[in-house]
Amino acid sequence: MKHKHLFGPVMSRRLGISLGVDLVPYKYCPLNCVYCEVQRTTHLVTKRENFFSVDEILCELDGFLDDKPHLDYITFSGAGEPTLNLDLGQIVKHIKGNYPDYKLALLTNGILFEDPGVRKEVLLCDIVLPSLDAASQMAFEKINRPQAGLNVDSMIAGLELFRREYQGKIWLEVFLIAGINDSETELAALAKAINFIKPDLVQLNSLDRPGTEEWVKPMSLNALKQIKRFFAERLASPVEIISKVKYPCVDSHLDEELIHLLHNTLKRRPSTAEDLSAMLDIHINEISKVLRQLHLEKKISVKREPRGVFYSWIH
Numbered sequence: 001m002k003h004k005h006l007f008g009p010v011m012s013r014r015l016g017i018s019l020g021v022d023l024v025p026y027k028y029c030p031l032n033c034v035y036c037e038v039q040r041t042t043h044l045v046t047k048r049e050n051f052f053s054v055d056e057i058l059c060e061l062d063g064f065l066d067d068k069p070h071l072d073y074i075t076f077s078g079a080g081e082p083t084l085n086l087d088l089g090q091i092v093k094h095i096k097g098n099y100p101d102y103k104l105a106l107l108t109n110g111i112l113f114e115d116p117g118v119r120k121e122v123l124l125c126d127i128v129l130p131s132l133d134a135a136s137q138m139a140f141e142k143i144n145r146p147q148a149g150l151n152v153d154s155m156i157a158g159l160e161l162f163r164r165e166y167q168g169k170i171w172l173e174v175f176l177i178a179g180i181n182d183s184e185t186e187l188a189a190l191a192k193a194i195n196f197i198k199p200d201l202v203q204l205n206s207l208d209r210p211g212t213e214e215w216v217k218p219m220s221l222n223a224l225k226q227i228k229r230f231f232a233e234r235l236a237s238p239v240e241i242i243s244k245v246k247y248p249c250v251d252s253h254l255d256e257e258l259i260h261l262l263h264n265t266l267k268r269r270p271s272t273a274e275d276l277s278a279m280l281d282i283h284i285n286e287i288s289k290v291l292r293q294l295h296l297e298k299k300i301s302v303k304r305e306p307r308g309v310f311y312s313w314i315h
């Protein structure tokens, strides 16, 4: 059965075998991050909506989960911000009520956690993975390019309130960009905010494959290690680097099939991730994960053109 809201399961670096649940239309997000792997935000919004029929989403989930597939997580993610969907709470309750053996994860930019209703809706998730890339408004605007009026201090306050209310795990991701949030001042402000939020783990990330803006470059492993040391001396939470980590495509004939399809396509015709998603009818996040891995393994090359980032198979 072809799914509209589910993708994968994919092998996730952080979560293992993960079934993706995409709850928002393509690129609806309150942020327009310069490093976004699914390109520019076309709908820069904070208004929550019932984007789809909730019955349609629950029906897809039931059809998939009734076969009791092996999964490490069911993960709300996609090419937009999942908390924008007003039905999120109902969907969380449905999964936890009917499939209590499955663990639930939420990938979020954390912007809407200011809203007590949003925080309440996700309390049943086992793990929440928010992002925090800056603690100064200037760096926040440069990196995350939020909808006008969004304030990083309110976002940090929302995350801290969530920490107090939520019993599950919080793994906070910090995306590092040389020249913007890697100065001692910015890192010290981030450390202060992170100690206020008190996540269970801090994960440092950098570019693994081209982002939305060409000027964003990957950070060297040495620079990341220095920043990790800087944080380790100041943070109460443990910190790790997740960038540049090659993950094994274990147990994943699905990834192997997809790699085969990508090989056949990209050796004939350079394509963007969006082209591949449309051509192969596979969710953009699923394609993105495998492209990132192939790029790290130097199996594909990358060229930026006016229409987007094109990938080719290296012969």
Ligand code: SF4
Residues within 6 Å of the ligand: 029, 030, 031, 032, 033, 035, 036, 037, 038, 041, 078, 079, 080, 081, 109
């Ligand atoms: S990285 Fe996430 S939060 Fe940022 S623009 Fe892309 S989808 Fe939105």
